[in-house]
Amino acid sequence: MLRVGLTGGIGAGKSTVAARLAEHGAVLIDADAIAREVVEPGTEGLAELVGTFGEGILTPEGALDRSALAAKAFRDEEERRKLNGILHPRIGARTAELAAGAAPDAIVVHDIPLLVEGGLGAGYHLVIVVDAPVATRVRRLVESRGMSEEDARARIAAQADEAARRAAADVWLDNSGFPDVILAEVDRLWADRLVPFEANIRLRRPRPRTAPRLVPHDDAWRGQAARALARVRLAAGERAVRADHIGSTAVPGLPAKDVLDLQLTVSTLDEADAVEEALSAAGFPRAEGPWWDEPQDGSVQRWPKRFHYGADPARPVNLHVRSLDTPAWRLSLVFTAWMRANPSERDAYARLKNELAGAHDTTEAYAAAKQGWVNAAFRRAEAWVQATGWEPENA
Incomplete structure (x- = not known):
């Protein structure tokens, strides 16, 4: 099994890369989707959040009101630690469960926005970072998510900077151009690197001998x-x-x-x-x-x-x-x-x-x-x- 960490700043277009890898047959594990799953109505995760932060974090329908939770959980470091203590173990356990269910020859792609911020790169065989210029990311966030430019820039500034992402990246994908360009790059990455990488690990296949160039x-x-x-x-x-x-x-x-x-x-x-x-x-x-x-x-x-x-x-x-x-x-x-x-x-x-x-x-x-x-x-x-x-x- 090949474990791939996929990350990128908000608005960089990481989902485009994730979807293309899934089309090729990758097992996609979406950290954001898991974070929502573990606090759905009826889950132990939601019950513990309510027990810690109060009934005020629920909507009238009994679902999690994320804005209300954020207002309480991010007011100081101690409250943030309580939140992380509830969510992170559950997210980790569900992630491990999904990975364990993959086939022995699977290429598992973990779509995780805060991979760089969390220092998680060593846990993957390969880290792919998707990036685009800040101006491009701001425009995408304004046009596709309805954010104000000020909010978009603030969210970008709160994440890891380009230097930190480059230091973590085994593969750097520039998603500033037309979609066909990055899709073709992902296709080459899949065929030329990910597929043989997985086989080399599984089969313990040695590297071919080469001349001393x-x-x-x-x-x-x-x-x-x-x-x-x-x-x-x-x-x-x-x-x-x-x-x-x-x-x-x-x-x-x-x-x-x-x-x-x-x-x-x-x-x-x-x-x-x-x-x-x-x-x-x-x-x-x-x-x-x-x-x-x-x-x-x-x-x-x-x-x-x-x-x-x-x-x-x-x-x-x-x-x-x-x-x-x-x-x-x-x-x-x-x-x-x-x-x-x-x-x-x-x-x-x-x-x-x-x-x-x-x-x-x-x-x-x-x-x-x-x-x-x-x-x-x-x-x-x-x-x-x-x-x-x-x-x-x-x-």
Whole structure:
């Protein structure tokens, strides 16, 4: 099952995207509809609201008067907490019930307006944000919902801003143009990303092998890594000692293969095995092993690890799960920090990478060819650690 979070600011046109995904076969879970459902006449939710806020929140017909409820529930923080304490557990339970009822191969789309505001993105395999310019959204709200321009702008200002939404978005859909444009984009998203993503998770299907093609550093890698790491941390739970963005994509200015290298550090390899299924279900299936880290001092003994890969066909990820039992977790952090702090070493490594990538057809051959330089670089990096007193930051 693929879990997709769909969100967007008021007036952005999120419902257009939701409807198109449902046409393709997505199981649509509408947070607003559930919020209304759990307080319908006769429900325990409505009864508890009345018991907390009084009979004055009801219409003459016995339904919830939302304006009357808002006048009482939003007058201070304590009243708002009471409201959330009544609604959120019921909404969450109903959402989980609907998701559990979906088929194992379903693509479940959760239409949730406050996904960004609630910091809920890590709970989904993919977050889609629908957006449009503020002026466009205001016009839509005035024309389709009869709002005043002042009210429309106030509601937009009360929600997450564009920067926060972009930080949360794995997919950004601009809905400022004609409907046919965004519908075609949703069609491509469904066929090229969502359907294979779901199959990759369900079938534990590995990523196809590719040649070592380098691209210039992309500033977007940092945000992509942050979202992936949030999912890794959530899946690993208390077993995660730390989770980090490592390797070439973590070094600004360094060319790299467009594959994010992430590292999850756990206490022991037994702990790594214990989180295998949770990581796989979160979108990072485990690859068949054994997998090893090679010591940089030329010794024969190798360091065992576990290896997972990202199932998202549009965002390749290598997830190295290492334990505190070997020094490999620390060495990965040292190498990345050293590269960031030493532009001359970064540039020398870039020249080597470009030379070797052009000379080798497989990633394995490319990696083996640069291992000698990397081993020597680790020794220089350790000398830098001794000279600077560098220590890993909390992650």
